[in-house]
Every structure is written in C-alpha cells, then in structure tokens.
Amino acid sequence: MELSITPLHNVGVEISGFDINEPLTDEIKAQLKSLWYEHAILVFRDQDISPEKQIEFSRIFGPLELHPLKVTQNDKHPELFELKNGGPMDKFQTAFYKGEEIVGRLDWHMDLHYTARPNHGALLRAVVVAKEDGLTGFGDLAKAYDALDDETKALLEKLEVVYSFSMQRRHMRYVNLDGYKPGPNSPKKPSDINFPDFSDAAYPAVVTHPISGRKVLEVVEQFIDRIVTPQQFGLSNDESIELLERLVKHVQKPEFTYFHKWREGDMVLWDNWRAMHCTTGTKPGVDRVINRTTIKGNVTLGRVLKTE
Numbered sequence: 123m124e125l126s127i128t129p130l131h132n133v134g135v136e137i138s139g140f141d142i143n144e145p146l147t148d149e150i151k152a153q154l155k156s157l158w159y160e161h162a163i164l165v166f167r168d169q170d171i172s173p174e175k176q177i178e179f180s181r182i183f184g185p186l187e188l189h190p191l192k193v194t195q196n197d198k199h200p201e202l203f204e205l206k207n208g209g210p211m212d213k214f215q216t217a218f219y220k221g222e223e224i225v226g227r228l229d230w231h232m233d234l235h236y237t238a239r240p241n242h243g244a245l246l247r248a249v250v251v252a253k254e255d256g257l258t259g260f261g262d263l264a265k266a267y268d269a270l271d272d273e274t275k276a277l278l279e280k281l282e283v284v285y286s287f288s289m290q291r292r293h294m295r296y297v298n299l300d301g302y303k304p305g306p307n308s309p310k311k312p313s314d315i316n317f318p319d320f321s322d323a324a325y326p327a328v329v330t331h332p333i334s335g336r337k338v339l340e341v342v343e344q345f346i347d348r349i350v351t352p353q354q355f356g357l358s359n360d361e362s363i364e365l366l367e368r369l370v371k372h373v374q375k376p377e378f379t380y381f382h383k384w385r386e387g388d389m390v391l392w393d394n395w396r397a398m399h400c401t402t403g404t405k406p407g408v409d410r411v412i413n414r415t416t417i418k419g420n421v422t423l424g425r426v427l428k429t430e
C-alpha cells in the first residue's frame with residue numbers, strides 16, 4: 123500500500139491509495155499522522171465508512187473525546203457527534219443574512235477555543251450530503267502567520283488576544299454583521315440550549331504548535347473580543363481594534379483557505395491547534411447530517427481569565 127498525496131486548492135492535501143476497510147500497517151498509520159502534522163487539513167474521498175470504521179480510523183490520530191453535551195451524541199456510538207440540518211433543531215440555528223434564511227451557518231472558529239484547551243483535532247464525515255450548499259471551510263493559520271510582514275510579526279509576539287464566549291452572533295465584535303438578523307428562535311443565552319457558560323480565555327496572539335513547533339496566528343473571527351492591555355505595548359485601543367480587523371480579514375484570504383464540497387464517502391480531518399473552520403449552512407428544509415469524531419487536546423494553549 124502506498125499513500126498518494128495531492129495538494130488541495132491552496133491549503134491541505136487529499137490522501138488516497140488506501141482502503142479504510144483493509145487493515146492499516148503501523149507504517150501507514152505513522153505516515154498518516156505525520157501528514158496531519160505537516161498539512162493540518164487532510165481530505166479522504168471514496169471510502170466506504172461505517173460508524174465503527176470512522177471511530178477506529180480517528181483513533182490513529184489520538185484518543186477521542188466525548189462531547190460534554192449529550193444532545194449531539196449518537197445513541198449507539200457515543201464517540202460520534204451528530205450535526206443535523208433539516209430536522210427539529212433547525213429553528214434554533216436559523217438566521218437571516220442579507221434577507222436570505224440560512225440554517226446552521228457558522229463563522230470561522232476553532233473548536234472549544236473559549237475553554238483555553240481546544241481539542242487537538244476532529245474528523246467529519248458526511249452521512250447525508252446536502253443537495254446544495256452545506257460546505258465546510260478550512261483555513262491554515264500557520265500559513266497565514268508566515269505570510270505576515272516582519273513588523274506585524276514582531277508586534278504580535280508581545281500581544282495576547284481574548285476570546286469571549288457568547289450565544290448571540292450580533293454580540294460578536296469581529297464577525298461580519300452586514301445584513302445579519304437573528305432568527306426568532308435564536309438562543310439568547312447559553313442556558314437557553316443547556317449550554318454551560320464560559321469565562322473569557324486569553325491566548326498569545328501567536329501560539330507555537332505543541333508538536334510541529336510552527337507559529338500559528340491565533341486570530342479567528344468567532345468570539346474574538348480584544349487585545350489585552352494594548353496600551354502597554356504601544357497600541358491605542360483604536361489601533362488594537364484596527365489590528366484585529368485587519369488580521370481577521372487576512373486569515374480569510376483565499377490563499378489560506380479551502381472549502382470542501384461534500385460527496386458521499388468523504389472524510390475531512392483537521393488539526394484544531396492550527397486550522398480554523400466554518401460552515402456555509404443550508405437553505406431551510408435541506409437535509410444534511412455530519413458525524414464527527416473529536417481528537418482530545420492534552421495541552422492548554424490559552425489561559426482562563428478569572429479576574430483581570
């Protein structure tokens with residue numbers, strides 16, 4: 123068996139040349155793991171994937187984590203989270219974007235970022251492929267860092283950024299709110315959908331990846347709130363806001379991102395310590411089911427702010 127590796131559009135790679143239903147040698151497993159560290163975003167196509175196989179394959183990359191909320195858990199396979207459009211949960215995840223009604227759109231984010239201890243990674247499989255839309259975007263924040271000018275890199279070395287968890291998109295400071303309107307059933311506070319609340323979490327603006335040592339620009343639009351005490355580092359509050367606005371736009375440039383259009387038999391794995399992701403959502407009534415496994419994070423990358 124020989125893995126074949128094809129670069130995707132701009133970031134990440136597609137890997138083929140193996141069958142998930144055949145036993146994988148230790149050598150192939152080690153190769154897959156190092157490809158994950160090297161490229162952060164791995165796409166696998168045309169695999170015949172059962173829930174058991176998805177779980178077994180995901181374990182190559184590390185121990186799995188269960189979601190603290192049981193609502194998204196598959197009854198038979200607790201390791202699988204189920205993300206569903208087209209069912210009874212739609213009303214909580216419907217909003218209006220420039221007059222268009224969209225279900226399940228999510229801004230660019232890193233999972234569990236607001237906890238200071240994000241999971242290491244996750245693997246998605248499309249169980250039901252949306253007949254239109256429903257793409258998942260991935261962005262490489264190490265490549266985005268590398269492309270910054272030296273002056274910005276030097277400034278960022280000194281800074282910390284704060285993420286503040288919130289339920290209402292209109293309270294997020296750096297997402298694009300142009301033409302946005304929440305839906306009538308959009309949750310107002312975490313307890314509305316049995317979510318816990320979270321304290322703010324601060325991160326170095328540039329995080330060194332715990333395994334590869336690559337520098338990762340820790341700036342994503344969802345939940346990012348501010349730079350910690352910018353004046354201490356020679357930035358006025360206005361300049362710190364403009365810096366975040368610039369960086370939030372920078373990381374979304376096409377050269378650092380890839381949008382996956384799902385087909386049956388696809389899986390996508392990403393390194394959540396290095397890559398951000400988003401989803402475009404679907405029109406109302408479109409069925410889409412994604413099963414996700416989560417690879418545990420054993421490193422605290424940020425710090426929880428109890429008092430400031």
Ligand SMILES: O=C(O)CCC(=O)C(=O)O
Pocket residue numbers: 205228233244246256257258399400401412414
């Ligand atoms: O539904 C998707 O495409 C991705 C959802 C997501 O953000 C996640 O699974 O962490």
Ligand SMILES: [Fe+2]
Pocket residue numbers: 231232233399
């Ligand atoms: Fe996510």
